Amino acid sequence: MTALIEVTDLSKSFGGVEAVTDLSLDVNVGEILGLIGPNGAGKSTVFNLINGVVAPDTGRIVFDGDDITGKEPYIVARHGIARAYQIVQPLTGLSVLENCTVGACFGRENLPLSKAREIAREVVATVGLAERMDTLAGSLTTAGKKRLELARALSARPRLLLLDEVLAGLNPTEVEAMIEIVQDVRKAGVAILMIEHVMRAIMRLSDRIVVLNLGSKLAEGAPQIVANDPKVIEAYLGDPKMLATAEGAV
Amino acid sequence: MAQILASVIDGVLIGSIYGLAAMGLTLIWGVMNVINLSHGAVIVLGMFALYYLSSVLGLNAYAALPIVIVIGFGVGVALYWIAVHRVIGRPPLMSLLSTFAVNMVLIGLGTAFWSTSPYNVPVSLPSVSWQGYTYTGTHIVAAALAVVIAGLLYLLLYRTRVGKAVRAVAANRAAAEVCGIPTTQVLALSFGVGVTLAFASGMLIATLFPFTVLSGGAYQLKSFVVTVLGGLGNPAGALLGGLFLGLIEGVATPFMPVSWMPMIEFVLFVFVLIAFPSGIFSFTRK
Amino acid sequence: MIIVRLNTIRPFPWLILIVTVSFALVPWWTDNVSLRENLILAALDITLASSLNLMLGYAGYVNFGNIVMFGLGGYFGVYLVSVWHWPILVATLVGGIAVSVIAYVFGLGILRLRGAYFALATIGVNEAVSVFVTNFEPWGGASGLYLSLDAYAPLGGPGHTLWIVYFLMVAVMGLSLALSYAIRRSKFGLGLLAIGENEDAAATLGVPTRIYKAMVYSVSAFLPAIAGGLYFFKSGIIEPTGAFDLTTSIETIVMVMLGGQGTVAGPVIGAFLYEELRGYLLTAQAFSHFQLVIAGLLLLVIVLFAPSGLMGFVHQKLPFTRRWLE
Numbered sequence: 001m002t003a004l005i006e007v008t009d010l011s012k013s014f015g016g017v018e019a020v021t022d023l024s025l026d027v028n029v030g031e032i033l034g035l036i037g038p039n040g041a042g043k044s045t046v047f048n049l050i051n052g053v054v055a056p057d058t059g060r061i062v063f064d065g066d067d068i069t070g071k072e073p074y075i076v077a078r079h080g081i082a083r084a085y086q087i088v089q090p091l092t093g094l095s096v097l098e099n100c101t102v103g104a105c106f107g108r109e110n111l112p113l114s115k116a117r118e119i120a121r122e123v124v125a126t127v128g129l130a131e132r133m134d135t136l137a138g139s140l141t142t143a144g145k146k147r148l149e150l151a152r153a154l155s156a157r158p159r160l161l162l163l164d165e166v167l168a169g170l171n172p173t174e175v176e177a178m179i180e181i182v183q184d185v186r187k188a189g190v191a192i193l194m195i196e197h198v199m200r201a202i203m204r205l206s207d208r209i210v211v212l213n214l215g216s217k218l219a220e221g222a223p224q225i226v227a228n229d230p231k232v233i234e235a236y237l238g239d240p241k242m243l244a245t246a247e248g249a250v
Numbered sequence: 251m252a253q254i255l256a257s258v259i260d261g262v263l264i265g266s267i268y269g270l271a272a273m274g275l276t277l278i279w280g281v282m283n284v285i286n287l288s289h290g291a292v293i294v295l296g297m298f299a300l301y302y303l304s305s306v307l308g309l310n311a312y313a314a315l316p317i318v319i320v321i322g323f324g325v326g327v328a329l330y331w332i333a334v335h336r337v338i339g340r341p342p343l344m345s346l347l348s349t350f351a352v353n354m355v356l357i358g359l360g361t362a363f364w365s366t367s368p369y370n371v372p373v374s375l376p377s378v379s380w381q382g383y384t385y386t387g388t389h390i391v392a393a394a395l396a397v398v399i400a401g402l403l404y405l406l407l408y409r410t411r412v413g414k415a416v417r418a419v420a421a422n423r424a425a426a427e428v429c430g431i432p433t434t435q436v437l438a439l440s441f442g443v444g445v446t447l448a449f450a451s452g453m454l455i456a457t458l459f460p461f462t463v464l465s466g467g468a469y470q471l472k473s474f475v476v477t478v479l480g481g482l483g484n485p486a487g488a489l490l491g492g493l494f495l496g497l498i499e500g501v502a503t504p505f506m507p508v509s510w511m512p513m514i515e516f517v518l519f520v521f522v523l524i525a526f527p528s529g530i531f532s533f534t535r536k
Numbered sequence: 537m538i539i540v541r542l543n544t545i546r547p548f549p550w551l552i553l554i555v556t557v558s559f560a561l562v563p564w565w566t567d568n569v570s571l572r573e574n575l576i577l578a579a580l581d582i583t584l585a586s587s588l589n590l591m592l593g594y595a596g597y598v599n600f601g602n603i604v605m606f607g608l609g610g611y612f613g614v615y616l617v618s619v620w621h622w623p624i625l626v627a628t629l630v631g632g633i634a635v636s637v638i639a640y641v642f643g644l645g646i647l648r649l650r651g652a653y654f655a656l657a658t659i660g661v662n663e664a665v666s667v668f669v670t671n672f673e674p675w676g677g678a679s680g681l682y683l684s685l686d687a688y689a690p691l692g693g694p695g696h697t698l699w700i701v702y703f704l705m706v707a708v709m710g711l712s713l714a715l716s717y718a719i720r721r722s723k724f725g726l727g728l729l730a731i732g733e734n735e736d737a738a739a740t741l742g743v744p745t746r747i748y749k750a751m752v753y754s755v756s757a758f759l760p761a762i763a764g765g766l767y768f769f770k771s772g773i774i775e776p777t778g779a780f781d782l783t784t785s786i787e788t789i790v791m792v793m794l795g796g797q798g799t800v801a802g803p804v805i806g807a808f809l810y811e812e813l814r815g816y817l818l819t820a821q822a823f824s825h826f827q828l829v830i831a832g833l834l835l836l837v838i839v840l841f842a843p844s845g846l847m848g849f850v851h852q853k854l855p856f857t858r859r860w861l862e
Contacts, residue, residue: 051740077742085740091733102730105723106742113723156742285652287659336840342652343598347793348839350600354786354832362826471663474656513667516660520646523653 004029004191005081005160010049010059019045021215023059027160032182032192034206034223036199038235041212043195044086047162050193051083052076064159080108082158084149086165086195092138096148099137100124100155107156120155127151127181143174150178154185161185163194167201175201203227211235256383258500263385263393265496267454269489270396271469272476273403274447280483281420281440283342284334287349289473290466291356292329292445296322296452297371297461298364304371311373311457315395318453319446326445330438338437360463370460392454399450400489406443407485416440420483448473471512475519478526548800549717555804556710560703569698576702576770578811579709583763584784585791585803586712590756592789593797594725595749596732597647598655601662602788605757606764607779608635611669613765614681614774623690625704628765635761636754643753647746650735666780680775687772701770705763712759716800719755728752732798783828787814790831793838796847805846810834 003026010023020042027033035043048054050061055070062068063079082103091099100120104111111119124133127147132140137148146166153161163182167175179201186192196202202209202223209226211218213235219226226232271293278286299321303314333352337344375387407413418426419436427433455461455469476495480487498518499511559579563572588602612631616622622630646657670678688697719725727748730738739745768774787810795806813834817827842849850857 053736053740073736073739074742074744077740083740085737089734089737089740091730091737093733094729098726098729102726102738102743103741105726106738106744108742110742113721113726116723152741285656333836333840340843341596343596343655344839344843346598346652346655347789348836350786351832351834351836351839354835355829356832358826358828358830358832362829471660509667512660513664516664519660520649520657523649523657524645 002029003027004064005050005193006060006062007046007050008060008062010046010061011057012045012049012054013057018215020049020056023212023215023217025210025217025220027191027193029159029191030186030189031207032186032194032205034202034209035193035195035212036197036202036209037212037218040214042215043212044164045215046212047083047164047193047195050076051081051162074106077107077156078110080156080159081162082107082153082156082160083162084153084164084166086168088142088145088149090137090140090145090148093136095134095136096124096129096140096151097121097133099148099152103152103155104157107158109157116155119157123151123155126154126184128177142169146170146178147181150181154190158190161190161192163192163196165195165197167196167198179205253383253504254501256385257503258497260385260389261496261498261500261503262493263389263496264458264499265493266393266396266400266489267451267492268469268472268476268495269492270399270454271448271451272473272480272488272492273400273485274444274451275473276477276480276483276488277403277447277485278441278444279477280485281416282334282338282437284338284345284349284441285342286441286444287346287470288329288333288353288356289448290468290470291353291360292322292325292448292466293452293455293469294360294461294463294466295325295356296449297456297465298360298369299449300453300456301369301371304373311371312391312395315450315453318449322446322449323442325449326442327438329445330441334441335434335438357463357466364463366462366464368460368462371456373457386458388457392457395454396451399447400485403443403447403485412436412439416443468512471515471519475515475522478519478522549714551801552710552713552717556706556713559706559709563702564699572698572702576705578807579705580763580767581788581791581807581811582804583705583709583712584760584788585795585807586709586716586800587756587758587760588788589716589792589797589799589803590719590728590752592792593799593802594719594728594732595752597651597749597753598789599658599753599756600655600785600789601658601660601665602756602760603780603782603785604662604665605635605639605760606767606784607669607774607776608638608665609757609761609764610768610774610779611675611681611764612761614683614768615675617687617769618681618683624701624766624769628704628762628769631765632758632762636758639757640750640754643750644746647749647753662780662782662785666776669780670776676775678776680773680779682773683769687769698770701766705766708759708763708766713800713804715755715759716803720800724748724751729798786828786835787831790835790838792845793835793843794845796845796849796851798844799847799851802845802847809846 005027008024010020012020023046035046037043049056052071052073052075060067060069063081066079068076068079091102097120100123101116104116104119105113124130127150129144129147129151132144140148150166167178170178175198182192182205194202206223208221209223210220211226211232218235219229219232275286275289278284296318299318300311300314303309303317304311329352333348334345337348373388375391377384377387378390407416415431415436418431419433423433472495476488476491479491479494559575563575584602584606588599591597591599609631612634613628616627616630617624647654649657669675675681685694688694691697691700727743730741730743731745731748735745791806791810792803794809795804796802814827817830838845
C-alpha cells in the first residue's frame, strides 16, 4: 500500500495551548482512515494543518511526493485535497449546481466553466440532490446542506477527501444514506480521512483508525483492535456504552 | 528638548480624548461586530450640543457634560433602532453601508443648518506652568474628564449587572439569549453607550478647539487608528492606543505641517491592520 | 443569480448593444447638444457604477474610494496630452493601463484586509491620494493642470472634439457593460461570486482569492480611468478637489445598490434613476442643499428594506426576467 499523504511530526500551539504534538500518520491510496478522539483532541486542527488554513509550527506534510506543508488553502486544493467542513459552509446565494461548479472549476483539474458544470451535474446526482439542482444553497435542509458540502468537495475530483463529521446532526436513515455515499466514493478510488463521533459508522467504514487524545496519537490500527485498546477506552472515560457499540458494530 | 517634552505631554493630554472617542467605536465593534461609520458625525453632534448648551443657553461648559451624555445616549439608542437593528445578522457590508448612510444624512443636515463655518465654544481656565512651559487649563481638564468617563465605563462594564450582560452578549449572543438576557435591548444600550462616548469626546474637543460640521472626519480616522492599535472590542486598549496616538502627534507636530497628519494616520492604520491584526495593545491573542 | 440553461439564446448582450448604439446615435441624428451633454454624464455614471459593481456586487468588497481611479486616470490623461502632447486616444489608454497596474500592485497589499477593514482602508485611500496629488508639483499641485485650446486642434477644434469625446465615452460605457456581462459568465466571475459568498470556503475550494481580488480591483479601475481621461480632457482642466470628490464615490455606491448589486443591468438602472432624482433635486429649490441627505436616506432605505435593489425586486416578482435581464 502506497502512502498518498504522509504527515510527519506535526505540531501546532495556539498561544501556549499545544493543540497537536508530534503527530505522524499516513493515509494510503484507496483507504479510509478514521480519526477519532474525545472533544478537544485536536482532530479539526489536524485538518486545518493539512489543508493550509493554519501553518504548523513543526513537521512536514507530503502529498503524493509534493511537500505541501504550510501552503495556502487554494494551493492545497489544487494538489487534489478537498475538505468538507464540520460546520457547513454553503455558498448561500448560489444554487446547488453552481456551488459544485465552483468546486469542479477550481479543484485539481482546473477545468473550464462548461466542462466543470457537466461534472458538477453528475456529482450532484450521485449524492442524491438532483431535484435540488437549481435550488439556492441557503434554502436547503441541514441534511441537504451536508450533502452539498460533500458534493462540492467531490466535484473537485480530489485524490484525498477530508471529511469533518459529515454525519453530525443526521437521523439514522440519513446516516445510512451518507455511509453508502462514502463507500461509493472510496470505490471510485478516492482516499478518505474522516473525523467522526458516530462510532458505529466509523467502525464500519474505516480500514484503519487513528485515535487522538490531547493532541497526540494514542493508538492506531484496525478498528476492532483499537476498540479494545485499554488506553483508548480510558481516554473516552471508560464509557461502557462506547465499548459495547464498537464491539457490536465490528 | 523641553519643547518636545512639552508638546509630547500636550499630545498625551489630547490623546486621552482620542482614547475616549475610540472607546465608543471599539465598544460597538466588539459587542455587535458593527463598524459605526457615523462615528465622526456623532462626534460633531456632540460638539454642537455643547455649543447650544453653552453659548446659546449659557450653561457653564463643564456643567453641560451630564446633559450632553444624556442626549448622546438618546441619539445612540435612536440610531440603533433606525439604522442598525435590521442589519445585525446580515453580512458586514450591510451595516457598513447603513451606518455610512446615516453619516451622510447627519453631515448633510448639519451642513444645511450650520454650513461649513467654524464654530467656537469659548472656555477660559487658568493655565498651568511647569518647567517654563504653559499648559492650557482646558487641555488638562479635558484630559481629566476623559479619564473619569473612561473610569465610569469601566465601572459600568465590570461592576454592574448591565455591564455583565453587555460582556456576555459580546462574547456569544446566542448563549446570552438562552441565559435569559434580552440581547436586543443590550445591543441598543451598547450602541447608545458607544455613541455617548463619541458625544462626550466631541464635547471635550469643543472646549479646546474651534470646529466645523466637517471636523468629524479627522477624528473618525483617528478613532479607527486607535481602535486597531488597541485591538477590537478592547476599551482599555483603546485608551492606551489613544494616548499612544496623542504621543505620536505630539512628537511629530513640531516637525511637519498639520495637513500631512491624516495621511500619516492612514498609513499607520493600514500598516497596523496588516501587521498586527489583533492590535498592539491587546492582551489577548486571536 | 445565475440560472443556467444551456440551449437558449442569450438576449442580454443584444440589449447592451442596442442601448449603446442608441446612446451614440440619438443625439447625433437629432443634433441635440444638450441631450448629448446629459447623456455623456449618464454614460460616465454607468461606466463608474458598472465597474464598481465588479468589486461590490460580485466579490462583495465595498470600495469607498472608487473615485480615485477616475481621478488618477484623468490626471494621467491630461498630463500626457498637455505636457507630452500625446494624442488623446493614446493618452487615455496609457492612463487606463497605468492606473490598472497601480491598482493591481496596491490591491495585492491592501486586499489582504478582509471585507470591512478593506472598506475602511478605501475611505482613507481617497484622502491620501488627494493629499499626495495636491502636493505633487509635476501635476500642478493644488491648482492642477489645464489644457490650452490647441490641444483640441488635432481633433478638428473644440466643437468636433465634444462629439468625438462623446462617442468615445459611449464606447467605454458599452465596454463596461460588456465586460461586466462577460465576467459574470466566466470562471473568473464564478470565483468572484464564491469569494463574495464565503471567502474561506472559496479558498478551500481552490479559488486563488488573493490574486482574484487584486485582479478584479485592477479591472474595476481600468475603464473608470479611461473615462476620467476622456472627461477631464473634455473639461480642459483638472484639479484635486474635482478629481477626487468623495461625494461622487458615494453616489456611485448608491447607484449600484439602488439598481441591484451583482447584476449587469442593475448599475445601469440605478445610474439612470439616480441621475433623474438628482436632476430633480438640484432644480427644486427646497432640496438643493439636501443632496447628500437624500442620497443618504435613499441608501439607508435600500440597505434596510431592499438590499438587492431594483433588479432584486424585479427578479423576485417576475421570475421569468431572471433569464433575459441579468
